[in-house]
Amino acid sequence: MVAHSSSGARPGRPPAVSIAEIHATAARIADDAGLEAVSFRTLGEALNVSAMSIHRATGGIDALRHALIAELVEEAVSATxxxxxxxxxxxxxxxxxxxxxxxxxxxxxxxxxxxxxxxxxxxxxxxxxxxxxxxxxxxxxxxxxxxxxxxxxxxxxxxxxxxxxxxxxxxxxxxxxxxxxxxxxxxxxxxxxxxxxxxxxxxxxxxxxxxxxxxxxxxxxxxxxxxx
Structure with missing residues (x-):
């Protein structure tokens, strides 16, 4: 499992959803519709939170996509x-x-x-x-x-x-x-x-x-x- 930083979140203000929830939802969206379909808006709608909440938890869409890919790869490798x-x-x-x-x-x-x-x-x-x-x-x-x-x-x-x-x-x-x-x-x-x-x-x-x-x-x- 890859360790993820929440450096994009405001100090003292925890994200409304967890990184695990965001990644699981992002994976479902990307597997169905492609990586470009993963956006703060689509994630926010799927998780019933604001797009800004997703941004605060992840630090940016590119960082989110990269972390998601890394997590999936590392999980597969560790299970081998x-x-x-x-x-x-x-x-x-x-x-x-x-x-x-x-x-x-x-x-x-x-x-x-x-x-x-x-x-x-x-x-x-x-x-x-x-x-x-x-x-x-x-x-x-x-x-x-x-x-x-x-x-x-x-x-x-x-x-x-x-x-x-x-x-x-x-x-x-x-x-x-x-x-x-x-x-x-x-x-x-x-x-x-x-x-x-x-x-x-x-x-x-x-x-x-x-x-x-x-x-x-x-x-x-x-x-x-x-x-x-």
Whole structure:
């Protein structure tokens, strides 16, 4: 959890609502309508307080949005159970964790498209994944770009899913659906798990390590992510 300052509040005058309430409401608004929809006015209306109360509690709209993103990222990182002594499982944990965060809070992906997620937790995760890839036999440069390959695969996959919606194939004209290469293979979980498996196999090959199973990547709890 990120510690937040209430420096914008007037001394001796507590805010009418808590930072936790403001952030929870801002997250709901941003996930539904985007970060630009988060304003003092919309928050005030949702929380039944004045816009000035929100301003006093947060110190400004840019500060509020930045703190909200940081909190969501740090919470996700702190809740991650990292495997030990298994570089493939570490990369899988990163990939599925990032996917789940972005699917749960599209506002994080929206912010990430404009700038890096510059939080202590996000930086620690990046270094952890690069270190795992180094353990898999990759050079420093290969590990950095290997991390980027997994990261970009995840964010691209999520962007497509969020943009097209879960009912994408059902909304396509039946005539077009019949000739699609995905007509019989349109399981988003399998698509993600299989694609990630191919990337891991390539990384393992580059590191001259044993390649993982590409069809059912392992989860940190011993199951398979493909069965989610």
């Amino acid at each position: 159970a990292w495997p030990e002594h298994d570089w493939i499982a570490t990369v899988e944990t990163f990939a599925f964790g990032l996917r789940d965060l972005l699917m749960r809070h599209p506002l994080v992906l929206e912010a990430h498209r404009k700038a890096a997620l510059d939080t202590p937790g996000a930086n620690d995760v990046a270094h952890r994944v690069v270190a795992a890839l180094r353990q898999g036999g990759l050079s420093a440069e290969e590990a950095a770009y290997g991390y980027a390959a997994v990261h970009d695969f995840v964010t691209g996959h999520v962007a497509i899913r969020l943009g097209r919606g879960e009912l994408e194939l059902l909304m396509v004209d039946p005539r077009h659906r019949e000739v699609s290469v995905f007509a019989e293979h349109h399981d988003s979980e399998r698509r993600f798990a299989t694609g990630l498996g191919f990337i891991l196999a390539g990384l393992a090959g580059s590191g001259r390590s044993q390649a993982p199973h590409t069809s059912t990547p392992r989860s940190a709890n011993g199951g398979t992510h493909a069965d989610r």
